[in-house]
Amino acid sequence: xxxxxxxxxxKKSQGYIMKKKMYIFIISILTSLIVGCGGxxxxxxxxxxxxxxxxxxxxxxVLTLGNPFFSVIAEGVREEAAKHxxxxxxxxxxxxxxxxxNQIDDFLTKGVDAIILNPCDRQSIGPAIEKxxxxxxxxxxxxxxxxxxxxxxxxHVGSDNLQGGKxxxxxxxxALGVHGGEVxxxxxxxxxxxxxxxxxxxxxxxxxxxxxxxxxIEVVAQLDGGGVxxxxxxxxxxxxxxHPNLRGVFAINDPSGLGARAALEKADKQDQVVIVAFDxxxxxxxxxxxxxxxxxxxxxxxxxxxxxxxxxxxxxxxxEVEKEVLIPTKLYRQADGENDPSLK
Numbered sequence: 001x002x003x004x005x006x007x008x009x010x011k012k013s014q015g016y017i018m019k020k021k022m023y024i025f026i027i028s029i030l031t032s033l034i035v036g037c038g039g040x041x042x043x044x045x046x047x048x049x050x051x052x053x054x055x056x057x058x059x060x061x062v063l064t065l066g067n068p069f070f071s072v073i074a075e076g077v078r079e080e081a082a083k084h085x086x087x088x089x090x091x092x093x094x095x096x097x098x099x100x101x102n103q104i105d106d107f108l109t110k111g112v113d114a115i116i117l118n119p120c121d122r123q124s125i126g127p128a129i130e131k132x133x134x135x136x137x138x139x140x141x142x143x144x145x146x147x148x149x150x151x152x153x154x155x156h157v158g159s160d161n162l163q164g165g166k167x168x169x170x171x172x173x174x175a176l177g178v179h180g181g182e183v184x185x186x187x188x189x190x191x192x193x194x195x196x197x198x199x200x201x202x203x204x205x206x207x208x209x210x211x212x213x214x215x216x217i218e219v220v221a222q223l224d225g226g227g228v229x230x231x232x233x234x235x236x237x238x239x240x241x242x243h244p245n246l247r248g249v250f251a252i253n254d255p256s257g258l259g260a261r262a263a264l265e266k267a268d269k270q271d272q273v274v275i276v277a278f279d280x281x282x283x284x285x286x287x288x289x290x291x292x293x294x295x296x297x298x299x300x301x302x303x304x305x306x307x308x309x310x311x312x313x314x315x316x317x318x319x320e321v322e323k324e325v326l327i328p329t330k331l332y333r334q335a336d337g338e339n340d341p342s343l344k
Contacts, residue, residue, distance in 0.1 A: 161196035288337045
């Protein structure tokens with residue numbers, strides 16, 4: 001995938017750099033006056049370095065630590081930040097945009113040097129990001145994007161979700177063959193990444209259906225599964241009652257897909273309905289190996305966390321940074337699972 005063109009540093013970026021230099025100058029003077037007085041450490045879960053030599057702190061609010069995918073992103077942030085001497089505070093947004101907005105307020109009160117978010121809502125998180133903008137604290141997003149018009153995000157790093165959604169559509173066509181059938185989409189519409197996954201999926205299915213009068217693949221329902229197993233189970237169970245001839249499920253992540261699988265097994269329809277999910281978490285990959293999920297476009301959350309911090313360090317150094325970096329997904333089938341040394 002080609003590299004996106006660099007953008008000029010905004011005036012806010014330049015202002016932040018000048019402000020940070022001023023803070024460092026003031027702190028160096030104050031330090032001589034308060035040596036020996038002690039002080040609390042902002043970080044919970046340090047990024048590295050010996051106590052007292054941290055260059056600063058990065059605040060991270062993830063969508064939910066209940067999903068291992070976001071834990072891997074957070075760990076990638078910690079590891080890369082440690083290399084540059086920064087501490088990291090990770091908090092759980094718990095899929096609650098108000099809770100996440102409060103966490104941003106807390107980061108600002110504590111004086112973090114930068115904030116990384118997986119927005120709990122692509123629109124509603126905008127005012128909280130604007131607060132950080134006004135405080136001169138740079139905000140980066142990863143995996144999940146903010147699309148609020150007035151919110152200034154320095155850079156976004158994520159999977160190429162549109163490309164991944166297209167791979168999911170191709171996998172569904174492969175799984176259903178020439179017979180077609182009814183398909184449920186287990187969605188999480190609050191996330192921009194999931195909107196793109198569904199868009200890519202529907203584009204491929206739409207092209208496949210062109211000119212077909214029978215054996216089409218028909219999306220009969222798009223339901224919000226919350227990106228979690230329990231809700232994925234519930235919406236699949238409900239859809240099976242309304243559409244007993246269901247043939248396929250496209251789930252926007254592995255937890256949703258595993259919830260759908262549980263509902264199919266309860267209804268004894270696991271052989272009738274195929275599942276295409278998304279992510280490539282260890283549990284999802286194991287399910288693909290075991291034949292419970294047909295395929296996943298897999299993401300690379302460790303690279304997402306690492307790249308986000310790399311861009312942040314470039315920004316701190318006054319360099320131009322890319323506004324968006326997209327990491328391509330790769331389709332993972334049963335044969336890949338059988339040859340995957342990380343699986344049991």
